Amino acid sequence: MDRFTTRPEIAGTFGVVATTHWIASAIGMSILERGGNAFDAAVAAGFTLQIVEPHLNGPGGDLPILFHDARSGADRVICAQGTAPAGATIAHYRAQGLELIPGSGLLATVVPGAFDGWMLMLRDHGSMRLRDVLEPAIHYAEHGHPMLARVASAIADLAGFFREEWPTSAETWLPGGIAPEAGSMFRNPVLAATLRRVLEEAEARESRDAQIEAARDAWYRGFVAEAVDAYFRSAEVMDASGQKNRGVLTADDMARWQASYETPVSRDYHDWTVLKTGPWGQGPVLLQGLALLEGFDIGAMDPNGTEFVHVVTEAMKLAYADREAFYGDPDHAEIPLATLLSDDYAASRRNLIGDTASLEQRPGRVPGFEHLADAAIERARRVVEVEASVTAGEPTMAHLTDRRGDTVHIDVIDRWGNMVSATPSGGWLQSSPVIPGLGFPMNSRAQMFWLDEGLPTSLAPGRRPRTTLTPSLARHQCRPTMAFGTPGGDQQDQWQLIFLLRHIHHGLNLQETIDAPLFHTAHFTGSFYPRQARPGHLMIEPGVGEHTLTCLRRRGHLLEIAEPWSVGRLTAARREASGLLRAAATPRLMQAYAIGR
Numbered sequence: 001m002d003r004f005t006t007r008p009e010i011a012g013t014f015g016v017v018a019t020t021h022w023i024a025s026a027i028g029m030s031i032l033e034r035g036g037n038a039f040d041a042a043v044a045a046g047f048t049l050q051i052v053e054p055h056l057n058g059p060g061g062d063l064p065i066l067f068h069d070a071r072s073g074a075d076r077v078i079c080a081q082g083t084a085p086a087g088a089t090i091a092h093y094r095a096q097g098l099e100l101i102p103g104s105g106l107l108a109t110v111v112p113g114a115f116d117g118w119m120l121m122l123r124d125h126g127s128m129r130l131r132d133v134l135e136p137a138i139h140y141a142e143h144g145h146p147m148l149a150r151v152a153s154a155i156a157d158l159a160g161f162f163r164e165e166w167p168t169s170a171e172t173w174l175p176g177g178i179a180p181e182a183g184s185m186f187r188n189p190v191l192a193a194t195l196r197r198v199l200e201e202a203e204a205r206e207s208r209d210a211q212i213e214a215a216r217d218a219w220y221r222g223f224v225a226e227a228v229d230a231y232f233r234s235a236e237v238m239d240a241s242g243q244k245n246r247g248v249l250t251a252d253d254m255a256r257w258q259a260s261y262e263t264p265v266s267r268d269y270h271d272w273t274v275l276k277t278g279p280w281g282q283g284p285v286l287l288q289g290l291a292l293l294e295g296f297d298i299g300a301m302d303p304n305g306t307e308f309v310h311v312v313t314e315a316m317k318l319a320y321a322d323r324e325a326f327y328g329d330p331d332h333a334e335i336p337l338a339t340l341l342s343d344d345y346a347a348s349r350r351n352l353i354g355d356t357a358s359l360e361q362r363p364g365r366v367p368g369f370e371h372l373a374d375a376a377i378e379r380a381r382r383v384v385e386v387e388a389s390v391t392a393g394e395p396t397m398a399h400l401t402d403r404r405g406d407t408v409h410i411d412v413i414d415r416w417g418n419m420v421s422a423t424p425s426g427g428w429l430q431s432s433p434v435i436p437g438l439g440f441p442m443n444s445r446a447q448m449f450w451l452d453e454g455l456p457t458s459l460a461p462g463r464r465p466r467t468t469l470t471p472s473l474a475r476h477q478c479r480p481t482m483a484f485g486t487p488g489g490d491q492q493d494q495w496q497l498i499f500l501l502r503h504i505h506h507g508l509n510l511q512e513t514i515d516a517p518l519f520h521t522a523h524f525t526g527s528f529y530p531r532q533a534r535p536g537h538l539m540i541e542p543g544v545g546e547h548t549l550t551c552l553r554r555r556g557h558l559l560e561i562a563e564p565w566s567v568g569r570l571t572a573a574r575r576e577a578s579g580l581l582r583a584a585a586t587p588r589l590m591q592a593y594a595i596g597r
Contacts, residue, residue: 006587009511009594014415016583016596017041018571020056020408020487023145024048025585027136028412029595031128038418039067039125040133042410043118046424047137047195049408050114050440051188052145053591054429055154056406056487059191060442061426063114064277066264066471068480069125070417075473075480077262077277079464080117082110082445086461087248090451093459096245101447101459103529104431105239106232106247108444110465114424115219116259123212125418130202130211134195141192141439144185148591152182154430165238166433169441173429191439197223220258225251227437237433240529249442264473267291267341272504273475279327279335279456282527283470286493286500288319291346292353299505304517304544306551312501313521313538313557314353316494318362320524325363325376328456329464335456336366357556359535361524375455380525380533407469407487411573413581419573421471421483423492447529468527472496484572486586490527494520495568510572510584517543518568534558541567 010016015038017028028045032038042065050058063080088110093101102108122133155162156179162170170177172188180186201218202211218224229251236244264275267287274290276283292315301308322340330337339345349364361380363373407425412418426443434441448466449459457466468489474482486495495518503513519540525533536558540549543564553559565588573583573594585592 003508003512005511005515007511009509010583010596012581012597013579014581014597015041016413016573016581016594017045018411018573018583018585018592018594019045019049020569020571020592021049021052022591022593023052023140024410025593025595028410031133032414034132036128036132037126037416038412038414038420039121040128041414042412042420042422043122043126044133044136045410045412046114046118046422047134048140049410049424051137051140051191053148053151053408055151056428057114057408057424058427058429059115059440060112060432060435061114061424061428062110062112062443062445062467062469063117063422063424064281064467064469064471065117065121065420065422066275066277066473066483067121067125067421068417068419068473075264075275077264078117078121078259079262079277079280080113080120080259081280081464081467081469082113082443083257083462083464084110084446084449084459085249085253087250088446088459088461090453090459092248093451097243098241099451100529100531101449101451102239102241102245103447104444105237105245106235106249106432106442107239107245108446109247109249109432109442110445111249111253111257112427112443113257113259114426116216119212119216120259123209129208130215131199134199138192138195138199141188141195144187147180147182147184147186149182150589152180155179158430168434168436169429172434172439188439190437194224194438194440216258220254224438225254227435228254228442231435235433265337265341269294270504271477273478274500275473275475276470278330279337279466280329280464281467281470282323282327282490282493283472284327284337284341285316285319285323286470286472286497287341288322288346289315289493289497291341291343292318292350293501294346295350298501303502303506304548306548306555309519309540309544309548309552310357310555310557311353312498313519314358316497316521317358317523318349318352320490321361321363321376324379324525325372326366326369326456327466329466332460332463333456336369339366340364355555357536357538359556361533361535372455375452376525379450379531382531407489409471409485409487409569409571411483411485411571411583413483413573413575417480417575419473419480419483419575421473421485423469423471423485423487425469425487448527466527468492470496474500479577480575482572482574484570486568486570488569490522491520491568495570499570499572510574510582514570514572514584514586517541519544520567539567541565
């Protein structure tokens, strides 16, 4: 394939930061310049992204982090995915006349986990004080930042809905009653005051660790939780179901929850080892995809050619079918992950990849779990009619509809070899009304639960939703090497799989790999309301060439040709054995940037 890049691959030895917004990347790099490590930089960048990309994430959202600690040599996951409230029972939701959990509004909310996840990492692995990492976000909330065109468009599209149904959101996103213009300075003084109060309460303590613990208390057991509780006890708001509903989240739910550490799930692929979250996220589907593709000579395929696109797409269909059948919170359900990641299972499934596009949902027949496969097939057949005016809940990509949110991503490597890959999401401005006095909305992650009994993803109090958020780390020849990821809901592990294959097999550098045309399928049941499947679907950028598109149609793929440069928001950072650092970020949507020296 022809090699070109839209921008240079960043290279240096001091540190690299790649995020989905140039301001957050600059903030992360500034933390490294001031002597902070990768953990400090990621926290500062993460809070900044909540301010500058409010249509993609917010303080009321959720967060998984994968990191490598150079000092201990450990690779760990921080799970900052909040759990379902105590009142979130199937019986309660069914009593509201619901068959699916709405994609927006108060019933879609679980405990907001992002704040505690950032605090846990800062306390245990960072070196800076709380003020150092919060001040940039406070500054941009208080003094303003240039409004992204896509944020302005999202607000303008929802302005009438905000005025009529979510007046607290209108107060925040429509200053003076008017939708902000693209490029104008936008401020959120209420959110700035919230963060400043957290910082003031924290700094009443003396030590660094005590301040971080005080901030966690303020958020989950103090004034933030109290404000959330007060609003949820009285508010009934319109959501994607087309009716007004009251939420079930309480201050007690927030007080009982905290972020936690886990061991990553991993799989070897050639001379690489890829690390992901457990099956409470969708990360293992990338590992299943690698297992399936080990039986193909990927390196011999044109990375923009028909065979590559076809084989990878068919592998993704199989892996995602298993996700829909078997994944869920392993603390609450038995997940046959060892079987799903085994060589024997991959070999048996690999035989299903033929020369033509599959139009069937084909989860595996795992002994003892056959009923889950059958249930997944049945769910995929459901067709749900949704009133378009209230579908504000699906975080996929802006090229599908400006009313939907998305996600953000951060990759950082410092000069000591610490690595962070984080994918914050949730709590975007489209998801839920702004909490009075706090300046931010809550998440809508509960929409990933089913209101059917007996599934790993059945709604239940204290259970984590099976999220789509999926950061990545990779080791090359046993050496910590790469952090990478992307926003994009169900597409995240599809784009990451394509990125990894092209980088490993075709010798493309990070920027060349990210710039190459991308594709994904919506063949399987979606994670977001209204949970639809599109059998045989394949969205693809036209940059692969007309010959590839023609041949894919002949193989039975139902093509949706994307606008050029509109699919995927990948970022990546890599550390060579020599200590040389590299980083890259997508040019798509003209927001992401990599910085380093």
